[in-house]
Every structure is written in structure tokens, then in C-alpha cells.
Amino acid sequence: MTQSLIVIDVQNDFCPGGALAVPEGDKIIVSLNRYTKLFSERKLPIFATRDWHPAKTTHFKEFGGMWPSHCIQNTPGAQFHPALNLPHETIILSKGMDPNQDSYSAFQAYDSHRNELMKVLSAFHIAELFVGGLATDYCVKLTVLDALKNGFTVTLLMDAIQGVNLHPKDSEEAIQEMIKRGAKPAMFEDVVKCLKLNRN
Numbered sequence: 001m002t003q004s005l006i007v008i009d010v011q012n013d014f015c016p017g018g019a020l021a022v023p024e025g026d027k028i029i030v031s032l033n034r035y036t037k038l039f040s041e042r043k044l045p046i047f048a049t050r051d052w053h054p055a056k057t058t059h060f061k062e063f064g065g066m067w068p069s070h071c072i073q074n075t076p077g078a079q080f081h082p083a084l085n086l087p088h089e090t091i092i093l094s095k096g097m098d099p100n101q102d103s104y105s106a107f108q109a110y111d112s113h114r115n116e117l118m119k120v121l122s123a124f125h126i127a128e129l130f131v132g133g134l135a136t137d138y139c140v141k142l143t144v145l146d147a148l149k150n151g152f153t154v155t156l157l158m159d160a161i162q163g164v165n166l167h168p169k170d171s172e173e174a175i176q177e178m179i180k181r182g183a184k185p186a187m188f189e190d191v192v193k194c195l196k197l198n199r200n
Contacts, residue, residue, distance in 0.1 A: 008049050
């Protein structure tokens with residue numbers, strides 16, 4: 001069973017000072033860097049998603065959506081946070097490029113060859129996903145739920161997620177929903193043990 005890491009949307013606009021900042025969103029980067037190092041050392045695939053919006057999209061308030069403009073293609077806000085360490089072999093997937101569609105889940109993201117995530121995972125024979133990033137109550141949640149629907153085993157990296165919390169309990173409720181649907185909550189030490197077991 002091949003395992004992979006998915007890092008969700010750790011971009012400047014989602015971190016403090018950004019256009020749509022997740023409170024303390026940058027605090028998970030230290031943990032995420034431990035995971036990217038671990039998976040790279042184990043030679044396991046690493047994927048990183050990014051919001052990659054056109055300047056005009058119905059996702060933004062200005063054009064009828066619910067969010068301020070953020071992560072516009074080829075702008076500083078759309079770049080990955082400079083403290084995030086993504087190994088050179090990381091596969092980057094972009095989402096939110098359709099101006100008429102909200103795309104929260106990584107399963108709506110495409111690689112540089114316009115392959116959807118599902119196709120890319122199939123090519124790598126991935127069966128188990130380890131998911132962390134931003135934000136717990138939106139893109140992380142919808143990615144995890146889509147992964148479970150598609151038959152993947154999913155581990156939720158509890159020390160590497162952070163929520164928007166438009167309402168105070170949004171992240172807590174999102175975590176409960178993901179676990180109820182079948183995601184396994186884990187911390188770094190748990191993941192190290194899991195990867196070792198699957199190598200033996």
C-alpha cells in the first residue's frame with residue numbers, strides 16, 4: 001500500500017498578513033516541515049495544493065461570492081509561504097482556476113499537465129493519504145471527505161491543521177465530521193510508527 005502526504009494551501013494569503021488569513025495559520029508550518037522531511041526521506045510522494053484563482057471569479061465577493069480576493073495567479077499572495085519546505089520532488093496541484101466554480105477540495109485540483117488529483121494518485125498507486133494544511137473547516141475537510149468517498153484510507157494530521165472558524169466551533173465540528181466519516185486522527189509520532197510498520 002503506497003502512502004502519500006498532501007499539504008493543503010499553505011499560501012501567503014492564508015497566513016497572517018494575507019488577504020484571507022487563517023488565524024495563526026503559519027504556526028502549523030513547523031509541523032508540516034517535519035512531515036515533508038519524513039515523507040521525502042521515506043521516498044513517498046508529496047503533493048501540495050494551491051488556490052490559483054483568476055482575478056475575476058464568482059468565488060470572490062466582488063463578483064457574487066463569499067470571500068475577499070485572494071491567491072490570484074502569479075501574485076505574491078498566491079505563493080507558498082516562504083517558511084514551508086517543499087522538497088524538489090513535490091507535485092504541485094492548482095485549484096480554483098474555473099471562474100464559475102468554487103473549488104475547495106484537492107480532488108478539484110490539477111497538476112501541470114492538467115491531470116486531476118485522482119488520476120495522479122492512481123498513477124502512483126496511492127491507497128493512503130496523510131492530510132494537513134489550511135483550512136481545517138474548508139479545504140482540508142472537503143479534501144478528506146472526498147478522499148474517503150473515493151475509497152482512500154485517510155490520516156488527519158492533527159498537529160498540522162488550522163481553521164478559519166467563521167463560527168467559533170467550525171474547526172472542532174469539521175474534525176468530528178471527518179473522524180466520524182472514517183479519517184484517523186494522528187500526531188507526528190503516530191505517523192512515524194505507521195510508516196515504519198508499513199515498511200516492514
